[in-house]
Amino acid sequence: MTGAQPSNSGRRRFFARAAAAAGLVLAPGVVLLTTKAKAAATGPRWGLLIDLNKCPIDCSECVTACNDENGLKGHGRPLTDAQWIRKVDVRDPASKREWSVPVMCQHCEHPPCVDVCPTGASFQRDDGIVLVDKHICIGCRYCMMACPYKARSFIHEDLTDQKPHAPRGKGTVESCTLCVHRIDAGGQPACVERCQGIATGAMTFGDLNDPDSAIARRVATYATRRIRDDLGLAPGVYYQGL
Amino acid sequence: MNQSIYREVQGWGAGTWALFAGFGLVVLLALLSAWTMEHNGHYVTGMNNQIVWGLPHVFAVFLIVAASGAINVASMASVFGRTPYKPLARLSGLVGAALLIGGLAVLVLDLGRPDRLIVAMTTYNFKSIFAWNIYLYVGFLAVIAVYLWFQMEWRMGRYVAVAGWVAFIWRLVLTTGTGSIFGFLVAREAYDSALMAPLFIAMSFSFGLAVFALVLAVACAGSGRDIGNFIVERFRRLLGIFIAAVLYFAAVRHLTNLYASEHIGVEHFLLLSGGVHTALFWLGQVGVGGVLPLVLLYAPIDIGARMRLLWSSAAVVLGGLAHVYVIIIGGQSYPLSLFPGMEVRSSFHDGAVASYAPSWPEVGLGIGGFAIAGLIVAAGIKALRFLPESLGDRVTDPHYRPPAAVAAE
Amino acid sequence: MAGIRPFLTKVIVVLAMTILAETGVNAEETGVPHPVIAKGKGDQCVADTAFMRRNHMRVLDHQRDDTVHAGERAGKFSLKGCLDCHAVEGTDTRPVSFDSPQHFCRTCHDFAAVQVDCFSCHASRPGEKPTARFRHDGGDLTARLREAVK
Numbered sequence: 001m002t003g004a005q006p007s008n009s010g011r012r013r014f015f016a017r018a019a020a021a022a023g024l025v026l027a028p029g030v031v032l033l034t035t036k037a038k039a040a041a042t043g044p045r046w047g048l049l050i051d052l053n054k055c056p057i058d059c060s061e062c063v064t065a066c067n068d069e070n071g072l073k074g075h076g077r078p079l080t081d082a083q084w085i086r087k088v089d090v091r092d093p094a095s096k097r098e099w100s101v102p103v104m105c106q107h108c109e110h111p112p113c114v115d116v117c118p119t120g121a122s123f124q125r126d127d128g129i130v131l132v133d134k135h136i137c138i139g140c141r142y143c144m145m146a147c148p149y150k151a152r153s154f155i156h157e158d159l160t161d162q163k164p165h166a167p168r169g170k171g172t173v174e175s176c177t178l179c180v181h182r183i184d185a186g187g188q189p190a191c192v193e194r195c196q197g198i199a200t201g202a203m204t205f206g207d208l209n210d211p212d213s214a215i216a217r218r219v220a221t222y223a224t225r226r227i228r229d230d231l232g233l234a235p236g237v238y239y240q241g242l
Numbered sequence: 243m244n245q246s247i248y249r250e251v252q253g254w255g256a257g258t259w260a261l262f263a264g265f266g267l268v269v270l271l272a273l274l275s276a277w278t279m280e281h282n283g284h285y286v287t288g289m290n291n292q293i294v295w296g297l298p299h300v301f302a303v304f305l306i307v308a309a310s311g312a313i314n315v316a317s318m319a320s321v322f323g324r325t326p327y328k329p330l331a332r333l334s335g336l337v338g339a340a341l342l343i344g345g346l347a348v349l350v351l352d353l354g355r356p357d358r359l360i361v362a363m364t365t366y367n368f369k370s371i372f373a374w375n376i377y378l379y380v381g382f383l384a385v386i387a388v389y390l391w392f393q394m395e396w397r398m399g400r401y402v403a404v405a406g407w408v409a410f411i412w413r414l415v416l417t418t419g420t421g422s423i424f425g426f427l428v429a430r431e432a433y434d435s436a437l438m439a440p441l442f443i444a445m446s447f448s449f450g451l452a453v454f455a456l457v458l459a460v461a462c463a464g465s466g467r468d469i470g471n472f473i474v475e476r477f478r479r480l481l482g483i484f485i486a487a488v489l490y491f492a493a494v495r496h497l498t499n500l501y502a503s504e505h506i507g508v509e510h511f512l513l514l515s516g517g518v519h520t521a522l523f524w525l526g527q528v529g530v531g532g533v534l535p536l537v538l539l540y541a542p543i544d545i546g547a548r549m550r551l552l553w554s555s556a557a558v559v560l561g562g563l564a565h566v567y568v569i570i571i572g573g574q575s576y577p578l579s580l581f582p583g584m585e586v587r588s589s590f591h592d593g594a595v596a597s598y599a600p601s602w603p604e605v606g607l608g609i610g611g612f613a614i615a616g617l618i619v620a621a622g623i624k625a626l627r628f629l630p631e632s633l634g635d636r637v638t639d640p641h642y643r644p645p646a647a648v649a650a651e
Numbered sequence: 652m653a654g655i656r657p658f659l660t661k662v663i664v665v666l667a668m669t670i671l672a673e674t675g676v677n678a679e680e681t682g683v684p685h686p687v688i689a690k691g692k693g694d695q696c697v698a699d700t701a702f703m704r705r706n707h708m709r710v711l712d713h714q715r716d717d718t719v720h721a722g723e724r725a726g727k728f729s730l731k732g733c734l735d736c737h738a739v740e741g742t743d744t745r746p747v748s749f750d751s752p753q754h755f756c757r758t759c760h761d762f763a764a765v766q767v768d769c770f771s772c773h774a775s776r777p778g779e780k781p782t783a784r785f786r787h788d789g790g791d792l793t794a795r796l797r798e799a800v801k
Contacts, residue, residue, distance in 0.1 A: 075285070077285060078589065078591075079290035079291065079292065079591070080284070080285045080290045080291060081291075082291075083291075083589070083590045086588050086589055086590040086592070087588060087589075088580065088581075088586055088587070088588040088590075088592050088593075089586070089587050089588060090581050090584045090585070090586050091584060091585040091586075092583075092584055092585075093583075093584070093585055101581075103580065103588075103592075112427075112428065112429065114367075114369075115369045115370065116369075116370050116371070116372060116426065116427075117367050117370055117372075118362060118366070118367060118370045118372035118373040118376065119361055119362055119365045119366070119367060119373075120365055120366070120367035123720065125720065125721070125722060126721075127722070131719065133719050133720065134772055135715060135716075135719070136358070136361050136365055137354070137355065137358075138353050138354065138355050138356075138358045138359070138361055138362050139353045139354015139355045140353055140354070140362075140372065141294040141295060141354070142370070142372055142423075144291070144294040145294060145295065145427055145430065145574075146426075146427055146428075146429065147429065148428070148429030148578060148580070149429075149578075149580060150291075150578050150580070150590065150592065152291075153291050154284065154291060154294060154354065155283070155354070156283045156284045156285035156290070157282065157283035157284075157285045158283060158771070159772075160748075161748075161774070162772065162773065162774045163774060163778060164731055164734070164773070164774040164777065164778035165778070167772040167773045167774070168772055169771040169772030169773075170283045170354070170771060171280075171283070171284075171353075171354030171355040172354055172355065172772070173354070180722065181724075183722075184722045184724050185724070227580055227581070228429075228579075228580060228582075231428060231429065
């Protein structure tokens with residue numbers, strides 16, 4: 001798709017990490033302790049895997065789930081209304097093949113939005129989730145200029161009746177939080193839950209750093225790619241069948 | 243040796259009142275515009291989630307770029323030892339500071355949360371060029387303040403050259419920082435270029451001199467002070483070189499982009515198929531901002547050196563605004579390429595060229611930046627000794643001979 | 652000068668309130684007007700009243716940074732916690748929002764003329780209790796979800 005660079009550097013890095021862990025296990029003596037300490041220091045890296053073969057063009061359950069969960073109600077103004085996740089219809093003009101791709105904040109390992117933010121409001125948690133601290137966001141929108149995925153929205157008007165777990169307000173920038181309030185409570189994002197519950201189960205959520213997790217095993221097994229992998233941002237969202 | 247006598251503008255004539263009242267009124271309208279935007283939210287503007295930076299940013303960037311260029315006139319005297327410019331050094335510093343304050347005011351009043359300015363001044367992310375720019379801008383004002391002090395206090399006269407060097411280097415770094423705001427955006431095809439920094443420096447030389455020439459003409463005409471042909475002639479030649487430099491860097495930027503096939507789409511958009519952006523590029527940026535002033539400056543037409551300089555300066559300002567508009571708005575209008583080579587569409591306007599219609603509050607806020615700068619310059623020369631009593635050839639031309647002596651030969 | 656007198660009165664009242672709160676004198680006995688503060692649920696706030704009166708903004712600020720940046724959500728000084736206990740019911744038996752002058756934050760803040768910036772983003776009344784939680788670390792998720800939406 002992008003062609004400029006092989007797009008699986010993240011997977012390679014993952015393999016390297018897995019191989020390093022295996023090596024430590026095979027070594028004698030202190031091995032187990034070392035592995036344990038290392039795992040504790042690394043912590044989880046939350047990610048998504050979306051199997052586009054199972055993602056129909058007419059399904060937008062993930063979008064609805066996100067809007068319900070986070071209280072996103074449009075104002076009937078498509079140019080300024082916030083969208084945290086959207087379905088993008090992609091068509092290859094050469095082969096005529098079509099995909100319907102759910103796109104949200106890709107929770108990059110090297111997020112440009114975090115680099116450009118003057119106040120540090122745009123930040124990355126230790127577990128890889130990229131968030132906006134709206135308490136110190138001044139609404140300059142430089143992060144929106146920097147994001148290659150058009151993942152961020154600016155709040156253009158006063159809001160009322162926000163969800164207690166999803167504060168949102170005029171004059172600040174926001175984007176997909178990976179439902180951080182659910183993850184901190186041991187749950188998974190609303191889009192994934194809905195997709196697995198009543199839709200096709202195209203979405204998988206989990207810890208990319210845990211080699212035994214379903215997502216890590218699938219990423220290690222199947223051909224996946226990440227959007228604009230050529231930019232070297234190492235997103236946490238993988239796509240299968242793209 | 244600089245033997246100019248500097249004098250504040252005397253008296254309160256009708257013209258002075260009108261100038262202050264006019265600027266004040268525009269500033270009030272700008273504040274009203276800003277309040278409208280902040281109270282209702284940005285949906286009342288033309289800006290949206292596609293065009294996130296709009297007309298206020300065009301004006302702000304123009305003013306900030308011109309600010310760093312206006313200080314060049316002082317650098318000519320202090321750094322490059324060109325004594326004819328020395329009588330203009332004080333005004334140059336004042337215009338530079340005023341333009342910067344005007345530009346920053348626009349930028350700040352457009353923020354989503356301008357009430358959190360204190361956060362921007364106290365919380366920094368030093369990986370961000372924006373955070374660095376806050377230091378560069380505030381530092382620029384401090385450097386100019388010291389520079390002006392050294393110039394106006396005779397006991398500090400011997401340090402003027404040092405302050406001039408600091409100001410000159412500072413302004414180069416500042417413009418590099420402003421250009422880098424755009425140059426660092428890897429995802430936006432129209433911006434991702436190291437050439438943005440030198441392009442912005444060339445723009446600052448050109449815009450800054452043009453604005454300074456206009457301010458000087460109004461100030462001298464309004465206070466009845468003469469400007470000799472010598473200084474006009476110097477400005478004319480300099481402005482020509484600066485305009486040519488801007489055209490050169492703009493051409494190189496687009497040509498290098500055309501060489502990379504992945505950028506041909508965005509270049510095709512800006513140069514051929516972009517509608518209003520294409521028109522603003524060719525007619526505004528290149529025509530009014532480049533070709534027209536060069537013709538006015540150099541063509542053998544009989545309009546006199548002063549008129550050449552004034553009209554070409556006005557053209558450079560208008561063309562410069564068009565130039566910044568094409569960079570900021572044009573660059574955002576072209577869609578981000580999430581899936582290169584694919585046809586893409588979504589409810590979030592993926593793959594679609596974004597349209598932008600500036601609203602009145604944005605126009606009001608942007609023009610207000612100019613009015614704030616104008617108010618500061620007017621108040622400065624009215625109250626303090628910025629402007630020399632005369633800029634006649636007797637003061638500026640080192641080889642000046644009185645007409646009587648010339649006639650006697 | 653008409654405008655300054657109510658303002659001065661307010662300043663004096665606030666000062667007096669602070670002093671009274673410190674010295675433990677009952678405000679009602681002195682005849683000084685004071686805001687009507689609704690009592691929260693339960694016997695006891697997360698910290699003693701005098702501490703909370705003076706420091707609620709500081710502890711909220713501090714915990715908010717821990718929550719947003721480090722995901723620590725177990726702390727006792729949470730804005731949600733305040734709302735859960737102190738929310739005042741309106742005539743429709745639903746807790747009132749910050750639009751109402753009866754909102755527990757407003758009764759005091761309006762009196763002291765201190766602006767509250769929290770509720771331009773945060774919900775100003777407690778939310779409905781969340782229903783089933785689905786864990787990412789075990790269980791037959793799909794089956795349970797299918798059950799839930801039936």
